[in-house]
Amino acid sequence: GENVEQHPSTLSVQEGDSAVIKCTYSDSASNYFPWYKQELGKRPQLIIDIRSNVGEKKDQRIAVTLNKTAKHFSLHITETQPEDSAVYFCAASIAAGGGNKLTFGTGTQLKVEL
């Protein structure tokens, strides 16, 4: 089955700096890569996603890049703010019976310090 590795497990940056989280996946059939943000005690919420026919996608301070050949994708957050502090999960998805089978990475605890 699919295996998703995520690094780093913890990341501490100063406010205003950039943060980069990297993920690799194993199954070349995976074709959808969402990123979720989970604040303490809350549910995971989608922040950005990318499909395998696209190499890069940007939404304001957040961008995601995908390298299908190398099977890795990354999340970039620029001009970080304290409210960006949370756990971030990458995921790789294979279509399955009308839905998606999402395999999540192990999460990155991002802390933005003042």
Added chain:
Amino acid sequence: DTAVSQTPKYLVTQMGNDKSIKCEQNLGHDTMYWYKQDSKKFLKIMFSYNNKELIINETVPNRFSPKSPDKAHLNLHINSLELGDSAVYFCASSPRTANSPLHFGNGTRLTVT
């Protein structure tokens, strides 16, 4: 009006008991899921239903039995609860189309003592 709602939010029970968690979505999605998040925050899929039909059943003990009475509801029943079942259980839903994002409920924190 929460799109994906789960009840209860917290569940504390003793080993050996049987408990259920309910989930409902009002997004009109065809597919619903149960995910388990353990103490290390790892999110792992347990089950997925598409329009009441089971389509994903990961390696989960058969003490866990999902039930989908209609496409807007997916409940999870757990028999003979064990300490290791303590976790946060998230329900989610997505449209039928592939490569669509999952919308998660607020989670049910299950504590088995």
